[in-house]
Amino acid sequence: MATVVTRFAPSPTGKAHAGGYRTAMYAWLFARQQKGEFILRIEDTDRARNNEEAKEDIFEALKWLGLEHDRLYIQSANLARHKEILTQLIREDRAYVSHEPAKDDASVMKDVIRFRNPNKIITFTDLIRGPITIDTTDLGDFVIARAIDDPVYHLAVIVDDHDEGVTHVIRAEEHIANTPRHILLHEALGWQIPHYAHLPLVLSEDKKKLSKRKGALAMTDYAKLGYLSDAVFNCIAMLGWNPADPGSDQELFSIPELIERFDFNRMQKSGAIFKQEKLDWFNREYIKRLSGEQFWEHAEPYLKDTIAGVQERSLLEKLEPLLRERMVKFSDMQHFFAAKDGSTEGEFDYFLMRPKIDTSKLAWKGTSLQEALQHLEKVAGLLEGLTDWSEEGVKGAVMPYAEETGKGNVLWPFRVALSGREKSPDPFTIAAILGRGETLARITDAAAPIK
RNA sequence: GGCCCUAUCGUCUAACGGUUAGGACAUCGGCUUUUCAAGCCGGUAAUCGGGGUCCGAUUCCCCGUAGGGUCACCA
Numbered sequence: 001m002a003t004v005v006t007r008f009a010p011s012p013t014g015k016a017h018a019g020g021y022r023t024a025m026y027a028w029l030f031a032r033q034q035k036g037e038f039i040l041r042i043e044d045t046d047r048a049r050n051n052e053e054a055k056e057d058i059f060e061a062l063k064w065l066g067l068e069h070d071r072l073y074i075q076s077a078n079l080a081r082h083k084e085i086l087t088q089l090i091r092e093d094r095a096y097v098s099h100e101p102a103k104d105d106a107s108v109m110k111d112v113i114r115f116r117n118p119n120k121i122i123t124f125t126d127l128i129r130g131p132i133t134i135d136t137t138d139l140g141d142f143v144i145a146r147a148i149d150d151p152v153y154h155l156a157v158i159v160d161d162h163d164e165g166v167t168h169v170i171r172a173e174e175h176i177a178n179t180p181r182h183i184l185l186h187e188a189l190g191w192q193i194p195h196y197a198h199l200p201l202v203l204s205e206d207k208k209k210l211s212k213r214k215g216a217l218a219m220t221d222y223a224k225l226g227y228l229s230d231a232v233f234n235c236i237a238m239l240g241w242n243p244a245d246p247g248s249d250q251e252l253f254s255i256p257e258l259i260e261r262f263d264f265n266r267m268q269k270s271g272a273i274f275k276q277e278k279l280d281w282f283n284r285e286y287i288k289r290l291s292g293e294q295f296w297e298h299a300e301p302y303l304k305d306t307i308a309g310v311q312e313r314s315l316l317e318k319l320e321p322l323l324r325e326r327m328v329k330f331s332d333m334q335h336f337f338a339a340k341d342g343s344t345e346g347e348f349d350y351f352l353m354r355p356k357i358d359t360s361k362l363a364w365k366g367t368s369l370q371e372a373l374q375h376l377e378k379v380a381g382l383l384e385g386l387t388d389w390s391e392e393g394v395k396g397a398v399m400p401y402a403e404e405t406g407k408g409n410v411l412w413p414f415r416v417a418l419s420g421r422e423k424s425p426d427p428f429t430i431a432a433i434l435g436r437g438e439t440l441a442r443i444t445d446a447a448a449p450i451k
Numbered sequence: 452g453g454c455c456c457u458a459u460c461g462u463c464u465a466a467c468g469g470u471u472a473g474g475a476c477a478u479c480g481g482c483u484u485u486u487c488a489a490g491c492c493g494g495u496a497a498u499c500g501g502g503g504u505c506c507g508a509u510u511c512c513c514c515g516u517a518g519g520g521u522c523a524c525c526a
Binding site: 049 | 453454455456457458462463464465466467473474475476477484485486487488489490518519520521522523524525526
């Protein structure tokens with residue numbers, strides 16, 4: 001049995017999004033499962049639109065996702081071979097030079113190379129959709145090169161796929177219409193036709209092909225936002241495909257599991273809309289499963305420019321459960337903590353520095369400030385001699401008083417005195433993290449006006 | 452418009468022709484709670500329509516309809 005060879009062949013004309021990389025994932029998954037090879041080929045035959053930045057973006061995204069390639073090709077480097085095949089095709093009269101008005105400027109005459117279409121009906125078996133039949137007469141004598149040394153996509157791909165030994169062409173559905181052209185070309189050259197698998201499209205919310213214009217993020221943007229690559233991989237791989245055993249509700253799959261279970265037969269045939277809310281859920285699930293060490297490793301880059309960047313790790317670690325519970329991606333750290341240069345505030349700044357207390361916010365619904373301050377005094381008294389300074393300890397000391405006085409009346413001012421905010425975790429959690437000295441100091445500060 | 456592809460809750464999907472059509476996300480309600488978040492419990496919600504085949508169709512076939520893709524000297 002011949003070794004399976006798959007390829008991912010992006011053109012470096014812009015930053016690619018989820019749709020493109022899902023194709024890469026499946027091609028990679030299949031190659032790994034079959035113990036075959038995965039090729040990365042940069043298709044840069046469109047000289048006008050290529051750009052270096054897009055190329056770098058492809059390498060970056062692939063590396064982030066862990067889609068390592070076994071071989072790398074730059075299509076433009078293969079020009080001599082393309083020219084050789086073009087020459088052969090013309091010599092054998094399977095193609096011809098056509099002197100005609102240029103596409104962009106009809107007043108100029110130009111020589112392009114057209115394939116002599118045998119005008120037959122082509123049927124190929126798509127790995128996902130089954131047999132597809134197309135009458136190639138509609139295609140006419142299509143152009144395969146702008147000039148002898150400037151091949152068009154159709155010619156370049158089939159030559160490269162053949163030369164590189166690609167056995168399975170895995171690409172997006174939009175290429176179905178191109179496939180008959182490629183088969184015709186393979187036949188004219190007497191080459192073996194590869195297997196084809198055309199993946200359903202990934203759609204944006206308006207059910208149209210996903211594109212930057214529709215607000216789709218580039219894959220590298222997800223990396224920058226602090227999504228975990230395994231979560232993104234899992235989420236996107238699950239769009240249009242489901243590896244579960246019948247009846248199984250499993251949704252979380254590691255990459256080795258995906259490699260093991262990948263199967264074209266379980267591929268959905270219709271397009272799938274990519275919803276970021278689902279990705280957010282996957283990411284949170286993956287964050288929950290991170291070890292403490294991994295968690296801080298991922299958080300580090302986002303903490304660097306915040307006031308948390310200079311804090312003792314031991315203090316930050318006390319915040320870890322809180323952070324995990326409230327974040328969806330690591331860039332959220334920048335919403336949790338103020339920027340070092342003071343340009344932004346953070347939701348949890350009060351853990352790291354004493355907040356300003358707005359006295360008017362201190363009283364609970366329908367009670368007076370005077371009452372709130374008295375409650376604070378009382379709480380300070382209850383806490384002063386406390387030996388067990390843990391969340392439970394603080395709660396045990398304050399709760400009886402709060403219950404007899406009205407929980408909101410006591411707990412609201414207590415919490416606001418510690419956080420300075422109308423919304424925050426409960427005061428016991430905050431007090432436990434802050435420690436005895438700081439907690440007492442904040443309560444005393446807030447209660448000061450009473451004196 | 453021609454050609455091609457597709458069709459299960461709002462979204463992602465499960466269901467060898469026999470299920471009260473299942474799960475997840477989202478949404479709604481409740482519990483918990485001083486607030487927010489989380490968590491737990493529960494609810495709403497789908498087989499595009501019409502014909503066949505079959506004892507029996509989400510499932511197979513045909514016709515409609517709808518959506519998408521493609522009709523480049525872009526890939």
